[in-house]
Amino acid sequence: MVEPDTIIDGRYKVISRLGSGGMADVYLAEDQLLGRLLAVKLLHHHFAEDQEFVERFRREASSAAGLSHPNIVGIFDRGEWQGTYYIAMEYVAGRSLKTIVREQGALDPAIAIDTVVQILRAARFAHKRGVIHRDLKPHNVILDEEGRARVTDFGIARAGASDMTLTGSIMGTAQYLSPEQAQGHVVTAASDLYSVGVILYELLTGVVPFEGETAVAIAFKQVSAEPRPPSAVNPAAPAALDAMFAQAVTEGCEGLVCKSTGPDSSYQAGARGWQWIKLKRDYRTELADTVDLVIIGAFAGRGRRVGVYGAVLLAAYDAGADVFRAVTKCGAGFSDADLAALPARLAPLQSPHKPARVDARQQPDVWFEPGLVLEILSAELTLSPNYTAAWGQIEDDAGLAMRFPRFTGRWRTDKAPEDATTTRELVELFLTARHRPIGG
Ligand SMILES: Nc1ncnc2c1ncn2[C@@H]1O[C@H](COP(=O)(O)OP(=O)(O)OP(=O)(O)O)[C@@H](O)[C@H]1O
Numbered sequence: 458m459v460e461p462d463t464i465i466d467g468r469y470k471v472i473s474r475l476g477s478g479g480m481a482d483v484y485l486a487e488d489q490l491l492g493r494l495l496a497v498k499l500l501h502h503h504f505a506e507d508q509e510f511v512e513r514f515r516r517e518a519s520s521a522a523g524l525s526h527p528n529i530v531g532i533f534d535r536g537e538w539q540g541t542y543y544i545a546m547e548y549v550a551g552r553s554l555k556t557i558v559r560e561q562g563a564l565d566p567a568i569a570i571d572t573v574v575q576i577l578r579a580a581r582f583a584h585k586r587g588v589i590h591r592d593l594k595p596h597n598v599i600l601d602e603e604g605r606a607r608v609t610d611f612g613i614a615r616a617g618a619s620d621m622t623l624t625g626s627i628m629g630t631a632q633y634l635s636p637e638q639a640q641g642h643v644v645t646a647a648s649d650l651y652s653v654g655v656i657l658y659e660l661l662t663g664v665v666p667f668e669g670e671t672a673v674a675i676a677f678k679q680v681s682a683e684p685r686p687p688s689a690v691n692p693a694a695p696a697a698l699d700a701m702f703a704q705a706v707t708e709g710c711e712g713l714v715c716k717s718t719g720p721d722s723s724y725q726a727g728a729r730g731w732q733w734i735k736l737k738r739d740y741r742t743e744l745a746d747t748v749d750l751v752i753i754g755a756f757a758g759r760g761r762r763v764g765v766y767g768a769v770l771l772a773a774y775d776a777g778a779d780v781f782r783a784v785t786k787c788g789a790g791f792s793d794a795d796l797a798a799l800p801a802r803l804a805p806l807q808s809p810h811k812p813a814r815v816d817a818r819q820q821p822d823v824w825f826e827p828g829l830v831l832e833i834l835s836a837e838l839t840l841s842p843n844y845t846a847a848w849g850q851i852e853d854d855a856g857l858a859m860r861f862p863r864f865t866g867r868w869r870t871d872k873a874p875e876d877a878t879t880t881r882e883l884v885e886l887f888l889t890a891r892h893r894p895i896g897g
Pocket residue numbers: 475476477478479480481482483496498530546547548549550552553592596597599609610614627630
């Protein structure tokens with residue numbers, strides 16, 4: 458415990474303690490040099506003795522320091538002081554989501570969604586830069602007076618996760634850890650999104666989906682128990698989000714997803730002579746459910762892509778009819794290296810004729826038994842809207858959606874006419890951009 462007026466590392470004058478967690482105390486302090494308020498997180502002494510832990514704490518602080526985003530608490534400085542280590546960061550006046558849920562229970566669904574979308578933006582931004590949070594939980598999200606959510610502790614909080622779980626000092630947060638993380642497997646961006654799914658659940662219902670006395674009991678429930686959907690716990694929670702949560706906590710591959718198509722859908726853009734629709738991976742303030750698209754065919758590449766595939770034909774599974782219906786052609790979105798590796802990856806699925814359960818109007822150069830869910834590795838890919846196989850129910854305003862691990866992003870706000878996804882957007886964009894050459 459550091460007394461008020463103590464000056465940390467000759468620069469940060471402690472004003473008060475903001476709170477304490479499993480590995481550190483956080484103080485409100487004044488930066489004597491710049492005269493501004495900030496938060497100083499001071500590692501508990503017993504962790505400072507663990508060399509490996511300290512090394513990771515420092516390294517992670519550096520990676521988090523590179524993240525400048527409106528929904529991420531910025532890191533200003535880090536250092537050593539009186540035998541321990543500290544991180545100086547932006548001070549956020551507000552309450553953590555944990556405090557809010559403790560005080561008022563479930564949030565208004567609109568606020569819950571808005572908050573989760575902000576967390577996703579932060580996660581998305583960090584993931585793109587190779588930083589995984591590892592400890593997303595309501596304690597690490599501070600909501601300010603304006604409703605802006607700020608995620609703290611990027612990559613820092615779990616610097617020593619494994620032993621901390623053993624000592625039990627972080628008990629109470631196991632509820633937010635993905636099974637892979639709890640089991641000590643490799644932690645990926647999808648693991649963070651699992652945690653976001655649990656946060657979404659808690660904000661909507663006021664309770665966590667998997668409860669248990671110990672970390673082990675919780676981990677067991679995660680893989681064996683079927684949690685009640687959020688809307689069953691809290692009738693005010695939109696039922697549409699049940700699927701979101703289910704998806705967040707179920708294993709799933711990253712891939713391209715197709716929302717729905719139909720006579721009125723974006724695919725009709727082809728009729729206006731637009732050859733391709735660009736999909737860009739980015740979140741918009743909406744969450745949608747997703748369908749996996751599998752590769753069922755490929756077209757021989759030309760030019761730069763001779764010898765590999767120029768485009769792949771994608772299908773979605775229609776469970777009612779038990780067929781894979783071709784949905785679109787994907788022309789880009791793979792790196793050159795991935796594209797070059799694709800023929801070999803797909804070879805085991807190759808079929809000399811159109812596979813039995815495939816419904817497609819186009820004739821690709823090579824057919825595949827549906828099996829491989831397309832993984833999109835770039836931030837952008839190009840789809841042919843000319844191939845207009847309609848599949849499933851047509852939903853208003855639903856176009857193509859891209860799945861970022863376990864969550865769906867929709868469309869970026871800075872889109873151009875060729876980026877439109879829904880009928881309404883197409884009309885709007887078409888009207889506003891009528892005199893502009895498409896793609897220009
Ligand atoms: N930048 C900040 N601005 C304002 N308050 C903060 C800031 N960072 C942390 N806090 C507050 O300090 C408290 C302690 O944070 P800390 O990260 O040490 O613990 P935690 O997130 O609750 O748990 P854990 O140690 O498991 O991560 C939290 O209640 C949080 O609200």
